[in-house]
Amino acid sequence: MTDANSAARVYQRIVPRPVRAVAGSRVPPRVRRKVKGGLVRTLNRREARLHQRALRLVRKGDFASASERRTRTPDGRVGHVHRGLTVDLARRLDHDLVTSALDAAEIPWFAVPALDDRRICIAVEQQDKGQVRRVLRALLEEHTGYVVSASPVNDDTRMTPGSHLKAWKNYGRAKAIRVVWLRTEPTENLWVGEDQGIEIEFWTVNTDLPHERLVGPRPNRVQRVVPRDAVGIEIAFDRLSGYSDIDGDLNPSVTLEAFDIPRLEEISFPVDAVLLWEHPGPWGEELLRATLRSLHQYAPWTDVIHVVAHAPVPPWLAGFDGRLAVVHRHPADGLFHLIPDIAEHFLLFRPGALLGRPTRPFDYFMPDGTTRPRRAKWTAEESFAPWTAQAYATTGRAVTQSYAPGPQPYSCSVLGRLANTGAMGAAAPDGQTHPRLPECHPADGLFHHFTYAHGQADPSGEPTAVLHAALPDISLRLQRLLVRRDLQQLQFFGLGSDEALLRGGGKKVVEFLRRYFPVASPFEHAHPEDPETYT
Template sequence: MKITYLLARGDEAGGTERAAYTQAGQLADRCDVEILSVFRTRPDPLRPEARHLPVRYLVDRTVSPARPVRASRLDEDTCRTLAALPSELAAPARESAFDRLSDIELATALSALDTDVLVSTDPTLLAAAVTHVPARVVTVHQEHQEHHEHQEHQEHQVTQRSGPSVEPVLLHAPRLDALVTPSASTRDRLRDSLGPSAPELAVIPGALPDGFRPRADGESRVVVMAARLTGERRVDHAVEAFARIADAHPGWTLRVFGDGPREDELRRLVDGLCLQDRVELLGPCQDLAAEWAKAGLGLATARTEAFGHAMVEALAAGVPVVAYDVPTGPAEIVRHRVDGLLVPSGDIDALAAALGSLMGNPETRRGLARAAREGVRARFSAAEVTARWEELFGRLLARRNTPERRDGRADRLAASVASGGTAFRPTAPHSPSAPPGPGERDRENELLEADRGRRLIRSAGRIAERRDDLTAARAVDANLELTASALESYDIPYVLLRTGAVPHTLAVDAGHRDGALKALAAALHGRPVYAEPVGPRDAAPGTVLAERLDGIGELAGVKVFRPVVTTTLTLRYDAAQACTVAFWTEAPDGSHWRAPSGSTTLAGAVLPSLRPTATLDVAGRPYPTLAVFAERLVEDIDFPVDAVCTWGAGRDQLRFTLRSLSQYAPWIRHVHLVTAGRRPDWLTPGHPGLTVVDHRDLCRIDGLSEHFLHFTDGVFLGRPTTPDTFFLSSGLGRVFRSTASAPAPPLTLDDEGDRALLRRDFGRTPTHGFPVAPYALRRSVLAELSERYAAELGTTSRALSLYQDYAYLTGRAVPGELSYAHADLGDAAGHARLGRILHGRGSTAFRLGEAPGGALSEQERTLAARAFLAAYFPVRSPYERA
C-alpha cells in the first residue's frame, strides 16, 4: 500500500505538519509512504521527521522568483508573472499562499500521481485532490481545523470573527472516500451540515510519536507555549495573564515558540508591560520535545482547536497544561485537576489564577506531572491510532474498484448540488461549549432513549429539542420562565434585573447560592436543560446538564438554557439565549448588595436591597423586581415603530424578509407591505399585524407610524435587534454610512442631482454612500423632503435616495453603526459568501443582490437563494399560512 500525505508547507512545524509527519512515520515500517509538499519554504525542514521520510516538493520558494522543482524550461520572467497572479484554486482571502504557479504545479502532479491513498490536510488541498487525482486513487481528507465563526468583511462596518471557513470542506467532501476528524464533536457537526452528501466520516485522534522522549524534572520555573503568532491563538491572553501574576511568582518566565503576523504587536505588548526579561518570543523551534523537557507548565489559549498536538507532547514530557476550555481539543486531552487545568475560554483573570495556583504549589504541580506521564501514552498510543488508520485505508482500498464506490460518490455529489448549487452549502451551527465527559454523555443517552426520538436529538455534541416554531426572542423568554419557575418551586427569592442586555438576569442573594443550585438541579432533573457556570472557582466542568448543579462548587453565577434546534439543523438556540442567575454578595454591614460582575441600568453594580418592590412583565408573565427597574428610563423607546416592505415579486424573498422581522425584530408594531397590485398567495388572510397596500408614496400609507423601517426587496435582518439599533429615544433616527467612499464623477443622473441639491441648499458634498440596508425613516421628514423637492425629485422613491443626508443635515438623524453584508447571486464568489454569512450569523443586516452580467444561470441563482434563506430563516413567521 502506498500512501501520500499532501501538505502545503512541509518544511514548517505547525500542528498540521506535526500530525502528518507523525502518522507517516508510524506507517512507514508497513507501507510505502511519501510526503508531497506544494512549497519548499526552507533549506532545511523544521520537523526532524522530515529528514527521515521521502519528501517531494512542487514549487521552490527558497529562490526568487519561485519556480517549479521539476525539470522545467520556464524562464524567470514567466515564473515571476505566474507567481504574481492570484490562485484560481484558493480564494486569496481564504488562503494567500497559493498562486497561479502553484495551481499549475499542483494540478500537474496530482493528475499523474502514482499512489493508492492520498491524504489531504488543508481545505484548499482537498479541493485540488478531488478535482485532479486519478479515479483509482482513494482520497481521504484529514480535517485539522475546527470551523467557528470567521472573519467576514462587512459593507458598512467590519465585524471581526475569527476562524477558518467551513465552506471548502462542505463543497468538496462529497467527492471524498472518507473525511477524518480528530474529535467526535467536529465529526458530528460536519455530519449535520453534510447530511446525505457526507462521505464516510471517521474519528481518529492524533498520536504520540514513538521513541524516547526527554522528560521534565518537575522543578522548572518556565511556562512554555507553542503557537503561531496569530489572533486565533490568542498569545496576547497568555502574556497578559502572565503579567498579572509575575510579581507574585519571581523566577518564573514565559517562553513562546512560533512565528506569525502578530509578532511585532506582541513584542510591543511585552515591552509595554515591562516584561522583556520575563517573556521570550523565540520563533519556530525544530526540537520542541527538548523544550518541553525544560518546562514546568504548558499553556494553550487558542480560540479554537481541532486537536492539540502540542498539549499531547507536553503531557508526554510530564508537563501539566493550563488551557482554555474551548469546544474541541483541550477537554479531550487535558483532564482537569488530573494532569492540568481547564479555564473558561477568553477569561484572562481565570487563566492567570490557574497559572498562579500551580506556580505557587510545587506539590500539586508534581502530582499533575506524574499523572500526565502515566496517562498520555495509554490514551494516545501510536500503535492503537496507527491500527485505526490502517483499518480505514484497507477497507477503502478493498472497495475502490466497485460500482458501489462510483455510484455512492455520484449520489453524494448530486445531493450536495441540490442542497444549494455549486458554491453554497447550508451549515449547521457549532456548539459554544466543550463536549460532555463520558459520564455526562451516558446520562444524555439515557434522556434520548427515554424520549424515543419524539422531540430530542443530538446536535452539535449536545441533546436539543427539535422544533420549528420558536423565535430568538421567545427562546430568551422561555429560558427566563424555566429558570424563574425552578427557583420559585423551592422558594428561592430572586429579582429580575434590567442590565441593558437582551438575555435576562436574575439576582439571588449569594447566601442562597447552595439552595438555588439545589433547586435548579432538582426542578430540572431529567430534562434536557443545561447550565454554564459563570466565574467558577473550580473552572471545570464547563457546560453541564442542569441536574448536575447540586455540588458543582462555588461560582459567581450560572446560565440556564434549553437547547433548541430546527429540523433543518441550521438554527440553534443555546447559551446565547440563556437566563443568568447571578449571586449578589451582601456587604458586611448589611447596607447593600454587590454584583459578582457587570452592572445594571440605573443602579450600577450596587443595590440597596434584593427584596422585590415591583414587578416587570415579560411575555405576559409578571416577575418580581425592584421599583428602580420598573421606571421609565431616558433611553427607553416607547413610541411605535412600523416596517414598510416593498415587494418586487422576485424569488419569494419577501417571505424571508418577513421571517427576519419576526425572528429578529419582534418589537415591530405593524408591517405594511407595498406591492404593485399583487398579493402573495402564501400570506395569512387578515393578519392583524400586516396590511397589504397598493404601490404608493410611503408617506401616504394609512396608519403608518411616524417612525418606521423601510426594507427593499432582498434586504434582511440577520441577528437580534432592538428599537435603539435604528432610533434614539429622543426620536432621532440613525443613518448608516458605507465605509466605501462615494464614487467620483461622472455619476448617474440621480446621484449627481442629489449632490447638486445638497451643495445648493446646505453647501455640503457627501463623501460616502449608504448600503442597501433597512433604513430608519420618519414619516414627517420624508413628507417634508418630498414636498420641498417635488419638482427636482418627482417621486418618493427618489426622495429616499436623498433622505439619509437630508435628515442628518437638518438635525433629524445621527450617525449609527450597522454590521452589514452583501452577496451577489450572479457570481460564484457571492454564493461562497452566502456560506460565510450563514456560518457566522454575525451581520445585523444583509442583502442578496445581482450585479449586471453575472455568470451564473437564473436557475443556479434561484436555487442558492432559496437554499440559503430557508437555512437562515427556518422558523415560519406569523404572516404565513400554516
C-alpha cells in the same frame, strides 16, 4: 459525588485548629484517612438525599417550556426541538424554566436589568446559593442544559451537562452563573441559546445601616445596591431586554420597584415596517417571505407591517391580529409618509433587504427619534452619483458619506419636510434584475443626507452583507453566512438578472433563505414544513 476538597472544607469548619494540629502529629495517617473517607461518604449520602428532594420538587412543577423532542447539536451536546422557535421565545422559555424551579423550592428572586440585555438576569440572595445549586441541578436533569460561571468568566464546563456534579466545579467561587439550553426548530437549521441563557447573580446582605440592603456582585443598568425590603412589581420583558417583543403586561417577570427605571437606550415610541412587493414569481415571493420571517425572528418589537404592493400579493400572505396591512394604492418612493395609519418611525425594506440576527429599536433609532442609518464605503464613483448633487442642492452641504443597503430607518415628519422642498430621489435601476451591485439607492441617500444635515440622523458603522446572486463564489459566501450568522443586516441583489439565472445563483440564494429562515412567520397561510409554502 462530593469531592475530597469539599470534605476537607467541612473538616476544617467543624474541627478547631488546635485539635487539627494535635491530630496531625499524634493520630496515625491511616486513621486520619479513614475519618476523612467517612466524612466524604456522609456528605455524599446527604447530597444525594437533598438532590432527590429537589428532583421531586422539580417533577411536581408544571413546566410549559418542555420541548417536543431532544436532538444533538453539531458539537455533540443535547439540544431541544421546538416548533415555531424564535430567539425571543427561547429567552422566555429559559426564564420560565428557571423561575418555576426557584418558585417550587420557595427561593425568593427578582429580575435585574443586566448590562448585556441579550440575556435575562435573575438575582437571589447569597444565603440561598446552596439550595439554588440543588434545584437547578435537578432542573437540568429533567431538562438537559448547561451551566458556566458568568462572573468570573469561566466556560470550561460548557460541554458538561448541568446534571453532572463536575459541571458545578466553579460554582463555589462564582458570583454569577449562566444556565443555557440549546434549542432548535424541526429542520435543525436554526440554533438558539449559546449566546443567551439565564444569568443568576448572588446578592449579599449588608447590615451596616439600620435598614438592610442587598448588594449586587457586578454592575447592571440601574444600581447595585437596593433596600432588602423593596417592593416587588411586575415588569414586561421589553423593559428588561431591548430585543424582546413589546408585549405590555403579557407574561411579565418580577423585579423590585428600584429597577423600574427607563433604560438610556429604551425606545418608547412604536416602530412600523414597510415592505416593498415588486417581483411576482417564485424568487420574488421567497424574498418577501424571508423578509417577513426575519422581522418575526429578529425584530419582534415592530408594530404594524405595511406591504406596499406594486403587483398582486401572493395568495399565502395573511394578516395577523391587525399587524399586517397591504397598501394597494402605493405612494411614490419618497412619499411613504402618506401610507394610511403609518407610525411616525418605520423601517423600509426594499426587495432583498433582511435582518440577519436579533436587533433592537435602538439599532435604528435614538430615544429622541433621531434615525441611525448604516454607513457604506465612500467611493469616487459614488461621489459623482446624481443623488449626491441633488442632496447638495437641497441642503447646501456636500455629501461626504454613502449609506448601505438593507433595512432603512425613516421618520414621517422629516420625510414630509423633504417632500415639501420638491426634491425627489432619482429613478434607480431594479436591483433584482441589474447585472451588478447598485450604488446607494438615490431616495435613501437623499433622505439620510437631509436628516443628517438637519441634525436628525446619526449614521452608524454596523456592517451589512451585500451579495449579488451572479457572483461566481456565491455558494461559498452563502455557506459562510449560514454558519456564522453574525451580521445584523443582509441585502441580496440580482436574483432576476440574466447571469444569476444562467449560473443558478438565484436558486442558491432561495435555498439559502429557506435554511437561514426556517421558521414561518404568522403572516403565512402554509406551515413551514408544508411543500405548498414554497410553490
